[in-house]
Amino acid sequence: MQYILLVYLVFALGIFVIPRWLKKHVGIVLAVVQALFFVYFFSRISDATNGSGLLTVIEWLPQIGLNLEFSLNGLSLVFALLITGIGTLVFLYASAYMKSYEGTDKFYFYLFLFGGAMLGLVLSANLIQLFVFWELTSFLSFLLIAFFHKKELARKAAFQSLFVTAFGGLLLLTGVLLIGSVVGSYSVGDWLQHAQSIKNSKLYVPGLLLILAGAFTKSAQFPFHFWLPGAMQAPTPVSAYLHSATMVKAGVFLLALLSPVLGGTDEWTYIITLVGVTTMFLGAYFSITQTDLKAILAYTTISSLGMLVLLIGIDTTLSIKAAILFLFVHAFYKAALFMVAGFIDKKTGTRELSKLGGLYKHMPITFVISVLALLSMAGLPPTLGFLGKELIYEAKMQSPGISSLVLILGVGGNILMVAVSMYFMVKVFLGKEGDYPKKSNEKGFLYLLGPGVLTLLSLLLGLSPAVLGDALVEPAISTIRKEMIDIDLQLWHGFNDVFLLSLLTVMVGMAIFIIVYKRKQFLVKWRSINSYIFSIKFADIFSKSLEGFLNFSERNTKRLQHGYHRYYILTVVLFASVLLWFQVYVTRNWVFDIQFSLTPLYISGLVAIVACSALYAAIAKSRLATIISMGVTGYGISLIYLYYSAVDLAITQILVETLIVVMFVLVLQRMPHFSTLSSKLTRVRDLIIAAFFGSVMTVLAIKALHVELSEPISNLMLENSFVKAHGKNVVNVILVDFRALDTLGEVTVLVIAAMGVFILLKTKKA
């Protein structure tokens, strides 16, 4: 399986190097690759659904639980088939849709990698690895949404989606690490075995909350839903792919994957159910007052995602069954509808509902396809959507605890979906002729291939659902529920409560649609009420708070990074001395056993001279006096070295000091005179700070004399200097032999400094 992902990478990079004649057909080539993988996954159905499926483990850092683990089981197979299958159709569609745009190389590169990343995500059986693919899809969707990067709206939307989903990704990682610390592994298999101990652990609730936050941001659950409608700025093939089979389904996948590990508790059920049902209802509610075709579809996606999340939250076998089935239903109709919306946009030049109408005359095939897809969306027979909705109702009735709320909001959501579907169909295709910017036609076989195939599937599988049920839904449920389950999918469920609910849904939905359609004012008023109720726009809050945060940081940065060099140093010195004094205070009980003595007196005198000349250097007004007293200090120190047995040190110090004094004197004539730049008060302040630091260094120097660590390594050097290195002067031997690499580094530094000086002095004045 890892090779499949490699193939994705190779083909994605290959886009940039293929010959020009092939470039025109790159969309088709990539579609064929996707199709081949679809066939591959299709051929592995029996392998994958047998028992626990296929598992490949590539050890990377097994010591810390980082392995590449790929597994193909009932659940990941469903997703893999959707990703590759819809991917094929999306690429075919894109090869027609993207023809007129520039930069298609980049587009295909991103989109193909995006598909690969998503595939990697659903095949991951290690959660750290899953996180990597997770963030990869966030990042690639950012690039795809910002594809028309010259539009400010697209850039903004892309940033928003990246911010929300990548932030959610980080929360997910934190959650994974928390739960992983309970088990001591990040492998899904290990988590499954320790499911009970995870649930009993103290870290369960925080871990669960973080992981849920990750899933909810990715799957655009309320209140993180706002990035998804923004994402429609992407080219339509991307929207079709993103909404149906990839990206937003990642959260659903994660919930399904972890439901046997984390599920079954009250926290799991209540949080997910509530968030899911809220999202479902609000998504449908928002969608009906939108005016842009893609926006309508985006909000219905939010609603559908809410539905999927809700079903996983209900957490019964029936609800999981409904979820898996609905996954197919939604992928089929949503991809088809997005492609249709893009097609209409291309052919008429608009996506605004108010300008569209009567398209059935110009686009009869599109009309038929759309009607079937919309039937599926509304959950009407004979499509797969009907089946899905029936199952969902059944599952909702079983929902534990808050079933009444779930049922009311759920049915409400579905009623709105029916109304939206009807409204979409009638407004766009029937009714009076709209005024399009372009004259419309239906040319372009590739545009309709994708939606056609998908709606046909939706219809055929709706008529004989058992095929889907036995081959795919059953093993997927078995993977999630960890037991073999025999399910039975039928179009006709008999005359029962669920059917009555369906009937009610359709009738109320139709009623709402008729009111909305017949009374234009009604929808206008509804819109204004909505914009009144929802005057708090989540996207605006998001951008406002982000802006506020940036301003806050900017202000603080400006305060801290003021640009005055000496204040930086001052801050460093002040903090360092406060900390050092604190440390001195903490360890104040040390024994002081050195006698103060002034013998030999000539050294004491030397020290006094050095100190005085140093102080004089600081206050001298003349440059020459400063440099001379600096030199006196240096030579004095070298004499101290000489007296205390550091002969080589003294020689070096004298050489260096001489060179420095010479250099300063040379430079001096090209330098300005000293001028008193700072005020007296500043100088006093600086002196106090400097003395504060100097005094603590004195204390440290005395304390350092009392530190006796273990035997010094210099004993070893003394012993071996003559025997092994044949040198009598141990300091020399250390420099050129024991620590020769240090000396090499030192020489290198000097050479670099010399080159720097040379270049600085040689370059002419700019």
Place this chain on the structure above:
Amino acid sequence: MEILLALLVGVLYTTGIYMVLRRSILKFIIGIIFIGNATNLIVFLASGIVAGEPAFVDGSVQNASQMADPLPQAFVLTSVVISFGLVVFALALKLKFFEITGTDDLDQLKKTDN
């Protein structure tokens, strides 16, 4: 004597820091030299100072414990040379800076570009 030397270290640090906090770049560089010297002294001092017993050996080492510790000396030697490189480079930089801007004032260096 160690205490006296420790006091010298303090004086050198005080001078160094005071000069580093000046606005004149030339004084800043001299301040760096003082801080460098002070640091070298503190390392030298910390290993314990011994008068008149340089670390010279021949075949047999009898009085290793009385000898001056050669390792800190080697370190300080390296440090002396490196601070020399640093100072020379800073001096050249300063020269160029003065050539171009005509000022010695660090406060004029507030912005990264004009």
